[in-house]
Amino acid sequence: MKQERKQYTLVDLTKGLEATIQGDPHCLIEGVCTIQEGLPQHIAFLMNPLYKKYLSATNASAVIITSEDAHECQTNAVICRDPYYIYTQIAAFFDDKPKRLPGIHESAVIGDHCHIDPSVSIGANAVIGDDVTLAAHVVIGPGCVVSEHSEIGENSRLEANVTLYHKVLIGKNVLIASGTVVGSDGFGIAKHKGVWHKVPQLGGVIIEDDVEIGANCSIDRGAINDTVIEQGAKLDNLIQLGHNVRIGKHTAIAGCVGVSGSTTIGSNCLIGGQSGFAGHLTITDNVVITGGTEVTKSIRDPGIYSSGVGGLVTNRERRKNTARLHRLDHLVERVKTLERALSELTERKTT
Structure with a gap:
């Protein structure tokens, strides 16, 4: 039997959290999504700058973001210092893990x-x-x-x-x-x-x-x-x-x-x-x-x-040594060239 999804306003979801709402505080949210998936009535978060390109066009009803990114958000925003932490607190509202009765x-x-x-x-x-x-x-x-x-x-x-x-x-x-x-x-x-x-x-x-x-x-x-x-x-x-x-x-x-x-x-x-x-x-x-x-x-x-x-x-x-290893073949060729030049110079001196 399909369960009816619970809905919460942004006010409900952010109560007690160090976050402010930009946009409609009574926007209804029924789940979480990724920022690139962008589902209506869902909330996403932006933490990794690799996904910033999805921010302006996401269809999510709200996004958890920092104040630095808030100006690029075209939907409702939950503004905070640590979007990933705030996401963990909001996502808990939608955790549907079965409850075990005593x-x-x-x-x-x-x-x-x-x-x-x-x-x-x-x-x-x-x-x-x-x-x-x-x-x-x-x-x-x-x-x-x-x-x-x-x-x-x-x-x-x-x-x-x-x-x-x-x-x-x-x-x-x-x-x-x-x-x-x-x-x-x-x-x-x-x-x-x-x-x-x-x-x-x-x-x-x-x-x-x-x-x-x-x-x-x-x-x-x-x-x-x-x-x-x-x-x-x-x-x-x-x-x-x-x-x-x-x-x-x-x-x-x-x-x-x-x-x-x-x-x-x-x-x-x-x-x-x-x-x-x-x-x-x-x-x-x-x-x-x-x-x-x-x-x-x-x-x-x-x-x-x-x-x-x-x-x-x-x-x-390790990173410095790895970079040097990538040049190893080139360095070997240089050593061979120097050895040949040294050998030729030695021969001239002896003659």
Whole structure:
């Protein structure tokens, strides 16, 4: 059955936000769109200058823009300093993610001595182990497994088929997407007389408040101490964190990143996709790692870093070296020419 779309005025959408309205404040909005798509009764935003060419001709009923671009807007405008942030707040009005009602599905399995708030929602075929604590408004999706002695804080949500091993502690307002496994054993093995022996992984996993973890990630439990993801960190899909890794506050990690065991990444870092970190490293706060970088040594100074010739270098060094590599063939020919000239000069002197 098709749901009737809700409509909001620009006044409704911007209430409490640091934004002003240029045009009709009572313009009705029923959804969001891209600026190039430009749908009537929808609101778009302009952040990337590559899309500025669409601003003057867009058919969107309103656009979220900065004051610098407002004079080029031919439709209603929401003027602010940070259009992308304001867009996140407005887009939340139109989020149609299904709401999970409180209750426990009849097919769910609940262990002994659990503490489950009455407002919790537990989906079909979920399994909750013994001595688990689920705080108010927690959502456990279908097919999830929450193992023994784990705790989940208020307003946190596990999408379908998330697995938490034993002794995983999750804070408030945490979102974990489908297929992610938290608390599996880290890769700890010791070789004795030619045979590998498993090292018991005795630590746990702590995920602090406001963390988001994408789909199909693997967060290993600590070997001795805990693996920790600090408050506000954001992880994309397909990320592997080894045992005893610590991710700092408000660090964002793009997809397909691997962080080897006992590496610490500081706060407010940005990690590009397909990057890899060796083990036992320390990355300071406010570091940017560009996509595809091999991080093989600790980083003590904030800045932008990339893989380069000879290992990890600053992004500026990498760009300079890349430019030189493009001239390598030309430089080789120049060296050959100089060698011939030197040889001819030497022959003249000897004769």
